[in-house]
Amino acid sequence: MPSLDSLKTLKTLQVDDKTYHYFSLPEAAKSLGDLDKLPMSLKVLLENLLRWEDEKTVTDADLKAIAAWLKERRSDREIQYRPARVLMQDFTGVPAVVDLAAMRAAMAKAGGDPQRINPLSPVDLVIDHSVMVDKYASASAFGQNVDIEMQRNHERYAFLRWGQSAFNNFSVVPPGTGICHQVNLEYLGRTVWTKDEDGRTYAFPDTLVGTDSHTTMINGLGVLGWGVGGIEAEAAMLGQPVSMLIPEVIGFKLTGKLKEGITATDLVLTVTQMLRKKGVVGKFVEFYGDGLSDLPLADRATIANMAPEYGATCGFFPVDEVTLEYLRLSGRTPQTVKLVEAYSKIQGLWRLPGKEPEFTDSLALDMGSVEASLAGPKRPQDRVSLPNVGQAFTDFLGLQFKPPSKEEGRLESEGGGGVAVGNADLIGEADYHHEGSTYRLKNGAVVIAAITSCTNTSNPSVMMAAGLVAKKAVEKGLKRKPWVKSSLAPGSKVVTDYYKAAGLTQYLEELGFALVGYGCTTCIGNSGPLPEPIEKAIQKADLTVASVLSGNRNFEGRVHPLVKTNWLASPPLVVAYALAGTVRIDISSEPLGNDKDGHPVYLRDIWPSTKEIADAVTQVNTAMFHKEYAEVFAGDEQWQAIEVPQAATYVWNNDSTYIQHPPFFDDIGGPAPVVKDVEGAKVLALLGDSVTTDHISPAGNIKADSPAGHYLREQGVEPRDFNSYGSRRGNHQVMMRGTFANIRIRNEMLGGEEGGNTIYMPTGEKLPIYDAAMRYQASGTPLVVIAGQ
Structure with missing residues (x-):
């Protein structure tokens, strides 16, 4: 490591027969003062600065600034932070690889060796944003969607295959594997990273930046990370630091336990609402309190995932025994788990019950007070208690008759803002014909019900709950409403493994929740087309219809251009709303449908108990993770069949509409433009x-x-x-x-x-x-x- 180590903090740590070198925070405290009360997330930043101290980008004044943070619990100091690695998805990752390819072309043009252009930090690109829900509600949907995806994106995938073979420090997880953040949680993340250099093995906190806002999910594993723009990510890839102010840190104290029937999704929607109200933009949030001892790591990851929705840079969970349990379950090596425990404890990064850091500000939640909830109709922070969803929809519908005020017309969030515009009345409806039958579509109809997104599909408890709801519903004789486009798109193949082991796959498929792909799908707007008769009915009557999804964003126009209201919900509630077919009722008290004998069936009749869910979760085992991640970078036959020239520089196709040589490096080496005032703009x-x-x-x-x-x-x-x-x-x-x-x-x-x-x-x-x-x-x-x- 290049550190000057002016504080003489370099120490060794023995784990079994392996010796690790590390930069000691307790040793730094001897010079900087007591660091015991410093938030864990800031300790990670301090270690980063200790390791990269060079008196140019990192100085002793930077080290002192983090230690001095405790005095005011804030700082105006800008630091240069170097994450250990970079995570990308294909939408944002392809342009970065295009830039690298263009740099190689420029190097070759200048007479240099193009193979000198490589990422200096490890980069993992997971292809997860391209699969669409073209086919659904059948056992063959997954295979059909994969075929369509490969045909539609062949050009892009050939380019990424070239990058995978051409660049050092660059790995690609092929399509059909999972969602980048879930793959990161289950496989890529280590909590403690290691690097061999100059005959030594250095150990340090696993940290990263990603080209997707929900990179924050990995903070549930005690890994500090967040999303950045493409330029920042490329800089990090090439070994350049990320400039940042030492952040304020908001403490969020969790106590108690969730009540019977309440899910991790209900918890995260409550946390999101509270933190949005608090105002945490540009700040770290760090979770603490005795409630963490009983909060599974999957629940922590769900909360950390939605940091962009509550506005924070990240939502950090310190390392503890729960972290180690998850590392073991997900198949990390025994040596890795031992190192995480030993390193975290010796560095003061291990969470101790009853020990509370000092924060800029704090808030608290008794998890026993959390209610069943959805968020909608168009912002993730707008939590609505389950009994009030119907009224919330009606209130939104009523707004369509009001002229947009200046305030209402201002953009409120990604993908939309202000009031919806339409001429439908409150009881708008339209008939449509499908497969020989006539149906009446009304305002509030659920036309999309999607179990989607790493936010929830990484969480076995809510996923098993969805499967159990489906099982009980099928046994009662309930069916999905015919106008509902339903889909299951997990972020990992492990999910379908444990569904199969628990015997739940058949029930989900019977209700239309057949596997459509392993990727982001509906959560990022890849919901695919609705059946043509339904689209025409919506347009004919200007209906305000709904989607219910287990995602993290519900901005207007994001899920589907014809769906004006979108509701975030737990996976079991997604299934329930597919049965109800509308958001205009109170599904907590009104029937979802009738059983085989014509008797009404209520949500309480098919909702699994906490014990039933826990028993089902025992089906999840380490062997599943080993099986699915053994060849994670290999891809299927279609991926492997893509022909790629073995060349140091990319062969650009001028006729391509997907990949084009950018002009950014054409005139490189000329004089820099003069900075001057903007006039006449x-x-x-x-x-x-x-x-x-x-x-x-x-x-x-x-x-x-x-x-x-x-x-x-x-x-x-x-x-x-x-x-x-x-x-x-x-x-x-x-x-x-x-x-x-x-x-x-x-x-x-x-x-x-x-x-x-x-x-x-x-x-x-x-x-x-x-x-x-x-x-x-x-x-x-x-x-x-x-x-x-």
Whole structure:
């Protein structure tokens, strides 16, 4: 390690017959003062600085600043943090690999060795964002969706296969394996990382940054990590530090236990609501309290996953015996588990009951007070108690009759904002015909019910609960309503292994929750099309319908462009709402349907007890993890059959609409542009609050009449083959045209009208933002984008 180690903290740790070198926090405390009350997450940052001290990027003043944090419990000091590794998914990872490939091309053009261009930090890219729910509710759906995915994304996957073979320190987890954050939790994460250098093995906390906001999930395993932008991730890949202020740390004390019938999803929705109200943007949240002793690691991971939704940089859980139990269960080696325990204890990173760090501020929750809940209709922090969901939907529907006020029209969250716009009345309905029958679709109809997302599919207790609800429902004779598109998309193959072991697969399939893929699917908007008769009925009557999903985001327009209300729920409640077919009833007290004898069946009749769930969870075993992760980087036959040239530089295809050589390095080596004042600028967009990356660069559907749609059609691509913005991020031509192309963005230059348009100020014309930007560029006019908080 390159550290100057001015505090003389380098020590050795013996674990069995293996010697590890590490930079000792207790030894640092002899010079910096008592660190005992420092939050665990800040101790991880301090160790990072000790290890990288060089008097250039990390100085002794940085070390002292973290130690001095305890005085004011905040700091204005900026530090240079170097994570141990980088995690990527394919939507955001492909552009990064394109940049690396372009760097190699530039190196070769300059006469250098292109193979010198490699990530310096380990990088894992998990392909999970591309699978769509094209086929569903059948045992063959998974195989069909895989075939469609491979055909649709062959060009991208060939490029990633090349990257996998061309770059050092770069691994690809092929499609059909799982969701990056669940794979990270179950396999990639180690809690304590090791590195061999100069004949020594160094041990230090596992840390990472990722190109996906829900990278935070790994904090449930005691691994500090969060999502960053692509440029920051590329810098980290190439060994550059991440600049950050020493954060405020908000303590969240958990006490008690969840009541009978309450799930980890109910808990995380409650935590999200509390922290959103508190205000934790740009801050670390660290969980503590005696309640952690009885909180399974899967529940911790569920809470950590939703840090972006409650606004924090991360939600950190310290290492304790629960952490070790999970590491053992998930198949980490005995040596790894022993090292995690020994290192955490000797460094003061081990959670001790009754011992509480000092925080900038704190709040507390008795888990016994948590109620069954959903979040919706369009923001994850808007928790609604289960009995009140029907009324919450009706209230939302009523808002559609009110003109959007200035406040309501401001962007509130990713994918949407303000009130919905529509002409449907409160009892809107439309008939549709399907498979020889006529059905009536009404406002509030659940048209999508998806067990999806690593948030919940990483949690065996809520997944087993869903399977048990399905079993009891089938035994009662209940059926999914015919207008519900149902799907099961776990974040890991381990889930389907334990469903099979518990004998629950058949019941889920009978209710339409057949496996559709191992990937993000509905949670990121890859819900696929609804049946054509249903789409036409929604459009004909301008119906306000619903999705219920076990995901982490429900912003308007995200799940499906025709579905205006989206509700986050636990997997068992997803099954229940598929049976009910509507969100307009109180499913806690009204019947879901009738049994074989015509008697009403209530939620309480099919809801499993805590003991039933716990008994089912015992089916989860270490052998399942060993089986599914033994060849995690190999891929299936279709992946292995992709032909890839063995070359140091990528062979660019000028006709490709997925992967294009970017121009960023064409003139590298010239003089840097002079920094000067911005004069004579024009406003390109005047936006509201909470403008997110999804507004700036959407990942979803490409409209045929958008600038990106026009470009693709000019290249001979038919609209049915557009795929998504996210899948085409390896082509800068599409990315430029997709800037601010979110269908729900509101530009106040146009009176709050939805869509990615603006006023071209020299003429007063209404233009797509891309077209206006190109005109301004041609005239050399600087541009400004204005947004709120």
